[in-house]
Amino acid sequence: xxxxxxxxxxxxxxxxxxxxxxxxxxxxxxxxxxxxxxxxxxxxxxxxxxxxxxxxxxxxxxxxxxxxxxxxxxxxxxxxxxxxxxxxxxxxxxxxxxxxxxxxxxxxxxxxxxxxxxxxxxxxxxxxxxxxxxxxxxxxxxxxxxxxxxxxxxxxxxxxxxxxxxxxxxxxxxxxxxxxxxxxxxxxxxxxxxxxxxxxxxxxxxxxxxxxxxxxxxxxxxxxxxxxxxxxxxxxxxxxxxxxxxxxxxxxxxxxxxxxxxxxxxxxxxxxxxxxxxxxxxxxxxxxxxxxxxxxxxxxxxxxxxxxxxxxxxxxxxxxxxxxxxxxxxxxxxxxxxxxxxxxxxxxxxxxxxxxxxxxxxxxxxxxxxxxxxxxxxxxxxxxxxxxxxxxxxxxxxxxxxxxxxxxxxxxxxxxxxxxxxxxxxxxxxxxxxxxxxxxxxxxxxx
Numbered sequence: 001x002x003x004x005x006x007x008x009x010x011x012x013x014x015x016x017x018x019x020x021x022x023x024x025x026x027x028x029x030x031x032x033x034x035x036x037x038x039x040x041x042x043x044x045x046x047x048x049x050x051x052x053x054x055x056x057x058x059x060x061x062x063x064x065x066x067x068x069x070x071x072x073x074x075x076x077x078x079x080x081x082x083x084x085x086x087x088x089x090x091x092x093x094x095x096x097x098x099x100x101x102x103x104x105x106x107x108x109x110x111x112x113x114x115x116x117x118x119x120x121x122x123x124x125x126x127x128x129x130x131x132x133x134x135x136x137x138x139x140x141x142x143x144x145x146x147x148x149x150x151x152x153x154x155x156x157x158x159x160x161x162x163x164x165x166x167x168x169x170x171x172x173x174x175x176x177x178x179x180x181x182x183x184x185x186x187x188x189x190x191x192x193x194x195x196x197x198x199x200x201x202x203x204x205x206x207x208x209x210x211x212x213x214x215x216x217x218x219x220x221x222x223x224x225x226x227x228x229x230x231x232x233x234x235x236x237x238x239x240x241x242x243x244x245x246x247x248x249x250x251x252x253x254x255x256x257x258x259x260x261x262x263x264x265x266x267x268x269x270x271x272x273x274x275x276x277x278x279x280x281x282x283x284x285x286x287x288x289x290x291x292x293x294x295x296x297x298x299x300x301x302x303x304x305x306x307x308x309x310x311x312x313x314x315x316x317x318x319x320x321x322x323x324x325x326x327x328x329x330x331x332x333x334x335x336x337x338x339x340x341x342x343x344x345x346x347x348x349x350x351x352x353x354x355x356x357x358x359x360x361x362x363x364x365x366x367x368x369x370x371x372x373x374x375x376x377x378x379x380x381x382x383x384x385x386x387x388x389x390x391x392x393x394x395x396x397x398x399x400x401x402x403x404x405x406x407x408x409x410x411x412x413x414x415x416x417x418x419x420x421x422x423x424x425x426x427x428x429x430x431x432x433x434x435x436x437x438x439x440x441x442x443x444x445x446x447x
Contacts, residue, residue, distance in 0.1 A: 025067065026131075030142055035146075037150050037413075039060070041150065067125075069125055083430065087361070088123060088362065091355070092117050092120055094331075095355075098331070098335075098355070099335075101331065112337055119419050120415075120419055122420050124423070126423055127428075133384065136424065144196055144203050146192060147224055151193050153182055154193075155227060157179050157182070158179060162182050166180050172278050178230075178231055179231050186231040187235070187406065190236045193228055194228070195398075197221065197225070198243065201243075201247050202387045203217055204218060225240065234278065234405075235402055243394045243398065244256075246397070250390060313340060317345050317349065329353055330353050330354050332351045333350075338410055340407060343403030343404075346409075367400075374389040374393060376432075377389050377429070377432075385428055385432075395421050395422075398414075402414065
């Protein structure tokens with residue numbers, strides 16, 4: 001009887017969410033983004049069904065993409081405005097083929113395929129229902145402030161109100177107690193803050209409110225960036241530095257460049273010691289004895305423990321890949337989960353070399369199209385869409401870089417924003433170009 005209570009809650013919440021969503025799909029989705037970091041912060045809480053724990057956060061992750069795909073099927077005439085939909089569908093089908101080819105239909109295995117495939121359904125639905133300027137502006141603001149919860153959790157943890165749930169880790173010569181804010185790990189808490197930072201940069205760039213509001217946005221940006229320091233997560237540092245540099249360059253925000261330059265000079269001594277040590281295992285030349293990845297042959301461990309043990313893992317997966325048949329190599333071996341700590345290796349193992357080729361080609365097309373869209377809206381003088389296109393580009397950079405050391409496409413928050421942002425700006429760009437062509441045709445007819 002006790003186990004039925006969480007199951008009943010699970011089902012009732014699902015039904016209630018579905019009912020509201022069908023009536024107000026765009027509004028419910030945008031407002032859900034505000035609480036998504038809160039929901040994701042409690043991943044371990046859920047109901048045990050068939051020996052597997054289903055987190056309550058699975059409800060929107062399952063329901064929203066599915067219903068968006070279902071509802072958008074009644075608006076297929078607007079799919080013409082979504083770029084590269086054929087390649088997206090092909091990649092979805094390749095994952096479905098790999099799922100049935102592997103034949104492991106456990107809840108755990110199925111969950112990983114859902115994490116990869118379902119966010120792509122949002123690409124087909126969100127742009128159709130979050131399409132007005134008012135709705136898009138609301139999305140930007142809500143996404144920008146949604147990072148307040150994980151940011152606050154980091155500060156509460158540093159102040160001692162939340163216990164550390166992960167053991168301290170050695171990076172370089174120092175042992176760091178990485179902030180998790182009660183999330184599964186340091187990157188799980190950093191991810192929503194990074195995404196909120198991207199949207200906050202857009203608001204700061206386009207803000208037409210009072211000077212007081214601008215100061216509030218800048219204070220929130222400072223809080224986000226300061227909280228990320230305590231995660232001691234290296235890919236987080238790299239992404240933030242790269243995106244801030246891009247934002248400053250693209251928007252000529254030299255005042256921010258000056259402030260960052262002054263800060264770098266002030267902390268130059270610390271940075272000179274910290275940065276080389278913190279990233280020292282990119283090319284390991286020191287003893288790795290005691291590492292959890294070190295095998296019996298320390299010589300091999302020295303070569304392979306680069307990037308906090310990832311070098312060892314990558315070599316292990318490549319060795320396994322080389323031993324498989326040609327068919328498996330081309331179309332998929334098995335689902336490796338998050339074990340590779342590299343999204344491109346995960347894709348290679350899941351859908352094979354052919355699937356990886358499709359995936360990389362699709363990512364290349366998306367990157368090129370985002371640059372074209374950014375240039376187009378810049379020339380058109382639409383500052384809001386220009387900056388939203390920048391945000392989509394920043395998300396793309398984050399996705400590409402993050403995939404090098406993380407299985408980034410299995411993280412729902414990351415995949416959600418990646419696909420919806422590209423879908424939105426691609427859809428808006430196509431709609432705008434179509435309207436311009438109609439105006440040009442009308443002008444020709446009148447002439």
